[in-house]
Amino acid sequence: MIDIKLIRTQPDLVKENIKKKFQDEKLPLVDEVFAMDKEYREAKTRCDYLRGRRNAISKQIGGFMAKGDKDAAAKAKQEVADVAKELQELESREEVLEAEIKKRMMVIPNIIDASVPIGRDDSENVEVERFGEPVVPDFEIPYHVDIMEKFSGIDLDSARRTSGNGFYYLTGDIARLHSAILSYARDFMIDRGFTYCVPPFMIRANVVKGVMSFAEMENMMYKIEGEDLYLIGTSEHSMIGRFMDTILPEEKMPLTLTSYSPCFRKEVGAHGIEERGVYRIHQFEKQEMIVICKPEDSMDWFVKLYMNTVDFFRSLDIPVRTLECCSGDLADLKVKSLDVEAWSPRQKKYFEVGSCSNLGDAQARRLGIRIKGENGNYFAHTLNNTVVAPPRMLIAYLENNLQADGSVKIPEPLRGYMGGKLYLSENQKG
RNA sequence: GGAGACGUAUCGAAGUGGUCAUAACGGGCUUGACUCGAAAUCAAGUAGCCUCUCGUGGGCUCGAGGGUUCGAAUCCCUCCGUCUCCGCCA
Secondary structure, eight states: OOOHHHHHHOHHHHHHHHHHTTOGGGHHHHHHHHHHHHHHHHHHHHHHHHHHHHHHHHHHHHHHHHHTOHHHHHHHHHHHHHHHHHHHHHHHHHHHHHHHHHHHHTTSOOOOOTTSOOOSSGGGOEEEEEESOOOOOSSOOOOHHHHHHHTTOEEHHHHHHHTOTTOOEEOHHHHHHHHHHHHHHHHHHHHTTOEEEOOOSEEOHHHHHHHSOHHHHHHHOEEOTTSSOEEOSSHHHHHHHTTTTEEEEGGGOOEEEEEEEEEEOOOOSSSOOOSSSSSSOSEEEEEEEEEEEOGGGHHHHHHHHHHHHHHHHHTTTOOEEEEEOOGGGSOTTOSEEEEEEEEETTTTEEEEEEEEEEOTTHHHHHHTEEEEETTEEEEOEEEEEEEEOTTHHHHHHHHHHBOTTSOEEOOHHHHGGGTTOSEEOSOSOO
């Protein structure tokens, strides 16, 4: 949500931003909000005046009653009744306007950063940088499910029976590898000064609405029947929600946190669930990082955050690249966003394994996350980024560490979490 | 899940239908005075949001939202949360 003052003072800037995101259908909203806001403030001024009158006269009535002056009290009551009548009519208008303005403000996209490349959709995203050589070995790399099955590491048939498509059982060393990667990711971030946190895995509707747009909510969130609770799609939701309606002391900035959680997603959007494999699924686990900081620091943090992910993947010998989200592909709340993609030697292309976003003050404005500064309070900036999200990450891991003899190399940082093993080999029971 | 108690500023807490809610009383914190310094003492200050005709303006917020009333922290309803006991469980 942008500052409504921006619409009051620079409506053209807001419109220009909408055009950059190829959402021209939203252009009329700006003029509508501009007009409604004017009327709203007029109504509010009059309402405030009437409320003031009512308060003052009611106070007088108290005085008359105390003195036993019934006539004066009755006269004052009549006076306040007139005020109340006008107030009631105007108040309902005020409420309607306020709701209509908010409805529109919630869908007007955040102002994107000047550096964001202009483009219609994900086909126009821009590669920024490559890290590591994208190697294609001279032996064939099987589909990731086949690799896992060779280690008796996955059972999709049973999962389909118990839970349906988009779920999985991981077993044996593959399951252990999954946990090992998360544990390593947690320690990796702790070593970089982030504070580890395990958050609630369900949150209320008002928190959901604060951290994401309505469209995202519909396509992602599972609702618990009969309760005001949603399963989180990422720990970012509960981590940012944690600071809802708080005023943080400036000297404590920035807050740098890393969190673990399972993530649940309906995936009803454009792609849907894949037939096979663990690329796009309803349930996965993720180590996440979030930062709450002063506005002037958020772009520096943006770079630091995605570089953490790059470094993490490089430490496991996985080639990656960074891909910047173009204006049309950028979610409405985001100022700037960049995906970290891992190399797939089987598909001979990069695929998304993490996403880093600077939300500016959009989430902070919706949730009421402010910083107490010397010259008054202001909205914080919020950022989030994936450290790692298995089992999707396992695809990249297995494909890049598979050896010609069918074993899978365990890079040094992971060995301590895998019982000291150097390789996974096939000859074991699942 | 059952029964009871409760939710007022930074904390404890008074206020149980009116005429001092920035809010009694007490503590904490900040600044100043006193002091070589500290303690003690004294003084001042210690919410947020919205809005206008920008003034020692006006409005809103007593967990949240509704209702009754000329007027609600106070009465009624719903929800959220906390505590105690019981039940259940990891």
